Amino acid sequence: MNDVTVTVSGFAGNTPALHVSKDVTKDLEWTTFRVASTRRYVNDNGDWTDGATLWFTVKVWRASALNVIRSVRTGVPVVVTGRLEVDEWTGPDGGQRTGLVINATAVGVDATRGKVEFSRLVHHDTVPEGAPGSSGGLAAVRPGDGDPFGVDAPRDETDHDAEAAVRTPELVNA
Numbered sequence: 001m002n003d004v005t006v007t008v009s010g011f012a013g014n015t016p017a018l019h020v021s022k023d024v025t026k027d028l029e030w031t032t033f034r035v036a037s038t039r040r041y042v043n044d045n046g047d048w049t050d051g052a053t054l055w056f057t058v059k060v061w062r063a064s065a066l067n068v069i070r071s072v073r074t075g076v077p078v079v080v081t082g083r084l085e086v087d088e089w090t091g092p093d094g095g096q097r098t099g100l101v102i103n104a105t106a107v108g109v110d111a112t113r114g115k116v117e118f119s120r121l122v123h124h125d126t127v128p129e130g131a132p133g134s135s136g137g138l139a140a141v142r143p144g145d146g147d148p149f150g151v152d153a154p155r156d157e158t159d160h161d162a163e164a165a166v167r168t169p170e171l172v173n174a
Contacts, residue, residue, distance in 0.1 A: 004084040006102060008056055009110055010037030012076045016060075016068050031065040033058050033072060035080055035102075056080070057087065060104045067121070068107050077110035 013034035021028045035058055039051035058080050060068045072078060082104035091097045109116045 005082065005105075006084045007079065007081040008035060008037050008054075008102065009077070009079045010035045010054075010056075012072050012074055012078055013055065015074050016065075016072050018065060018069050028062070029065045030059055030061045031068050032060075033068070035078060054100070057099055057101045058082070058104050058107065059101060060107055064104075064107070071109060072107070077113035079106075079108050079110050080104050081106040 013036045016031040016033035018029065018031050021030075035056045036053050037056065038053040040048055041051060043049040080102055082102040085101045085103060087099045087101045089097050089099075
């Protein structure tokens, strides 16, 4: 496979937009936002000069999309790593257009440009409606049934008859 992986640092050009697509089995969420990256260099006079600005569209998928929505706003310095692709479309005038798209594997706020406060995504054990073990006549799944290797989230060992837990995320300050 000959994917081109890039890392770009720059500033968010807009607030991320959340998109939801109905898949055959579930909803698929992704977000997009634009990143402007301007190269700075020392010119012949010894002064710092801005070079050309490159614009990238960043796509982030699934649960990471929701984290980006909560973390990135217009003007926030970001670092993005992902697969570089070229998007092609027809503009309103009928002309062919192209743009650079990064399918992100990592997006972070750039701590070299300001203070960053991290909030860890913590999973709590709950049983949502309709899940195995909830009301509605579905069979209960006991702790350990879904994890033969015992590496699932820690459970309360005193409640051996507890229904199986399904992880639900909650943002907390670390």
